[in-house]
Amino acid sequence: MEMKNKIITFAFLIFLLSMLALNIIVPEKDISESERRKLEKFSILTSETLFNREFFNKFEKYELDQMVFRDKFRTVKAFTEFSVLNKYDNNNIFIKNGYVFKMEYPYNQDCVHDMSKKMNTIYETYLHGMNVYYSIIPDKNYFIKDNDKHLFIDYDNMISILNNEIKNMEYIDIFNCLSLEDYYKTDIHWKQESLWKILNVIGKRMNFSNNFNDYEYEKKVFSPFYGSYYGQAALPVKPDVLTYLTNDIIEKAAVDNYEYTGEDRNSQKVYDTGKLKGMDSYDVFLSGATPLIKIENTKNSSGKELIIFRDSFASSLAPLLLSEYSKITLVDLRYVNYKMLDQLVDFENKEDVLFLYSTMIVNNSNILK
Secondary structure, eight states: OHHHHHHHHHHHHHHHHHHHHHHHHSOOOSEETTTTEEOOOOOOOOHHHHHTSHHHHHHHHHHHHHOTTHHHHHHHHHHIIIIISOOSOBTTEEEETTEEEEOOOSOOHHHHHHHHHHHHHHHHHHOTTSEEEEEEEOOGGGGGTTOTTSOOOOHHHHHHHHHHHOOSOEEOOOGGGOOGGGBOSSSSSBOGGGOHHHHHHHHHHTTOSSOOOGGGSEEEEEEEEOOHHHHHHTSOOOOEEEEEEEOHHHHTOEEEETTSOGGGGGSBOSBOGGGTTSSOGGGGBTTSOOSEEEEEOTTOOSOOEEEEEEOTTHHHHHHHHGGGOSEEEEEOTTTSOGGGHHHHOOOTTOOEEEEEEEHHHHTTGGGOO
């Protein structure tokens, strides 16, 4: 028995020393591809950071972020949480019927009121006399909200507050146009090829001249697509297939992306296929997050224009709206202050305006500038 204890102790000591040596030898990583975030880097010790404990706090995060075999340990933890301890979620991530979900909780009613206030302020400042609409995109959790094992936000109350408080805008309800199957299993976003009902509901309310049909587009497929929830799940989940739809109008559209400078700014495409093999393949749609994008449909001479105040969901919807407009301007208020809009957007002679936000943004509207 004594020999067995010695062997176990010696083996454990070897393990600790080996882990220490590996953590010293293995170079630091800048990012975690699975978690899609920057990792903590080693901070230089100074007298100031020593006494205010900033160094120790950062060092603790550094050790956790830079630990060798980090993803393996995350998988072991997730497996233990779900399969051994029978927990319903791991760090607010849970899996149901092959779909990966993240709990959007708690419900922040103050943020919903704040969202209404911000939208009303933008209308009063810039949008008088225009046709202004708004629509809210349900997150995936909406479609399993009757599951009593997890916590959910109050979607009905959210929409009720917005409808009661938002003035001078027409609400377009698209909740009934979607189902869980219209979303990626490993990502937060909807699938572009599943948006036909939404397009036609929006088109009817906004008086579009034509209906939308999938046969007017060519389907292009990328696989495997590992969505933003894939790495957070830390478990082997079947990846998605990403489909993007194109036609002659989309291919010949002129894109002015304010994220770029010089010649690059006006040489962008609606679909940035170089992003498909990047950290987030969903960035194929309009090159991902950016404060301001203007898209001109060179095949439409009507002069009709649309402004979309949006989050990332609109990146895949906007290309399909191009056939109706000569120009579409997309504004992301997460990255640009609304007080600067008149310096970036020409609000003269714009016919249509659409506020299009997911429930996740509404429930966290403090991130909008």
